[in-house]
Amino acid sequence: MTLFEGRDLTCHRGLRQVFTGLDFALPAGGVLLLTGPNGSGKSTLLRIMAGLLTPVAGALFWGDEKVTEDPEAHRGRVHYLGHLDAVKPVLSAAENLAFWGGLRGRPNADVAQALEHFGLGHLAKVPGRMLSAGQKRRLALARLLVSPAELWLLDEPSVGLDDASLDNLGAAIARHRSDGGRVAAATHVPLPVEDSEELTLDDFIGGPEMELAW
């Protein structure tokens, strides 16, 4: 079974060392919850997993292959949900979702069903600027359902969600896992997922601040 692994990862932001010597392994069907205080590098690690950031040392592996050897294949299997919802204010909810599907080669994706799953069916024609913060977050989550991707990277997916939507997210994750998908999520509140692994980033903070080189 292919593992998604990070080996001996080190990351710097500016002159600050965020973490060092970090390892993780994520099997198919697994959930990895990243926890730790603000600024411990949860979002940074997710961006590294997505390929948006390059680690200073260490590497990511998909099975035996280094992710950097075929970045396009990696982008094809990743769904990244960042802090920003990426909702265009002048496009309707359905148009936003259809575009995200098209971006990943699914121009005819089942937009209505994805909207319905997150309780947005009645808002399909409403422009993005009229949606509340929570509704925008749900729309961003609906993106996960319009095109398949093996690895979901979720950065605090629960922000702004009500209890019902949180359960919908849990259901989506459960279905994704039963299809062999994997999830890495940074979170401060418990997510409705079963048997997940936890990675506390606080344990990986390296030595003292690096000295200024000038």
Next chain:
Amino acid sequence: MTTFLSILMRDLRLALRQLSDATLVVLFFVLCASMFPFAVGPEPNLLARIAPGVIAVSAALASLLSLERLFLTDYEDGNLELLALSPTPLELIVLAKVVVHWCTTGLPLIAAAPLIALLYRMDAAGMPVLLAALTLATPVLSFIGAIGAALVLGARRGGVLLSLLMLPLYVPILIFTVSAIDADLAGLSARPHLLLLGALLLGVLPLAPWACSWALRQALE
């Protein structure tokens, strides 16, 4: 290819729903060009002579005005991350965005240029070459400008920085555009100047998307 089309359609749709953005660019072009007679005086021969130059400079400034927002809105609302993580090469995505930028700013500028030429009483015989030169020059403005727009992404006061970076690079485009029209009006062949503009366009066509996508990935780090 489907991704290319879906970005093309989305950006066109965004531009059509925010039509004021494109209208502002054309209005700026017309206003900027009509400032010159006030400054240099209303002497008809002089105005007819400087018309090609005024049109070229105003078009470059108007194009620059709209370029800052080319990647900025996608960068600020998080769409750029999704574009960069799409399985489609980022170069192709950039190409689609620049094509839309040209359609929504370059084309209206070309359409408005004869109006300025009339205003300056430029010899109507030079009109076909004026349109041909602008048709070749405005996409080059969009492509070169896109590199600047990608480079200044995330910088404070990116718009001003963009002008400082881009205006020197626009100089060759201005020279060839104006000399094509001047040559034609003087009874010489405009062909070599138009060919040079065409060569510029063929040069930036593959180079700009490549440079842009590199700069965009840096901006996202």
